[in-house]
Amino acid sequence: MAVGYPARASATLVGVSDELPSSLVGTGDTLTDAGRDALQAIISDPARTLITLDFDGTIAPIVADPEHAHADPDAVDALARLGDLVLGIVVITGRPARTAVRLGGFDRHAGLDRMVVLGQYGAERWDAHGDRFGAEPEPEAISEVEAELPGLLAGLGLSGARIEHKGRAIGVHTRELPDPGEAFDALRPALDDLARRHQLKLEPGKFVLEIRADGSDKGDAVRHIVAETGARQVIFIGDDLGDLPAFDAVRDLREHGTPGLLICSASHEEDALTIHADLVAAGPRGVAAWLGALADQLAAQ
């Protein structure tokens, strides 16, 4: 199974406990102490465990066109099986909430009828129960940024960059340009300046630079949903820079007595999360396998 990537420099690695199934801890000694404690708490008390996770690069494989980034069906099936076994499942994403619901097919699975999607870093919320949607007001400055963007891109010779309009945010993608890394580096200072001039912030990701309101981040979203649900244990799975605040939030919750398990969906494009993770999965396929193993374990209990 695709879990148990190479050891992280600063993570404390422990021997895998006999009490924990190897399908959940990987094949090597790759689980941290805190991760082992959290996993034990999760397995002994699933009904008060909250599963929070990112969308792109975590349950949806990275593809060139964001409109074609569908969730891995095995991951969605595993989440649907977990839906009745745990306290809740919450997707926390940079995508608009409704986009994630559509690309994930989350409104078409019986087991996901209590799922919550927190979109645009927590500024939007979709509840599967009742198909309810709510959002903060959109920042007016986004339309001004939108108007300036074509001229800025043309000035840098990067008119071919893909622009993703997200309502309250705008993403500029370099993945499909001839040299995505070089284009990303050239664009970053210009977009940072553009964002600042409009009192917005720049959110970097995998070959994407996003201009959005300087509001909530995924850490705020995790803290809020844990408090709202009264979760006793929390899992967060992510892959990209925008997930770091959620990792920080889980570590903070841990320090205050709430066991938390941090899983990184690894890729060759971004390794910022691996040293902070308790467990590293081999990309979305590894995450799907791990979620499936957790569903098997909890269903068998």
Ligand SMILES: O=P(O)(O)OC[C@H]1O[C@H](O[C@H]2O[C@H](CO)[C@@H](O)[C@H](O)[C@H]2O)[C@H](O)[C@@H](O)[C@@H]1O
């Ligand atoms: O918070 P997330 O769910 O991880 O969303 C972060 C950004 O993901 C998307 O971009 C990434 O995935 C695309 C599709 O695979 C890929 O083409 C792109 O290169 C990646 O950066 C999404 O398009 C952004 O809006 C999200 O903010």
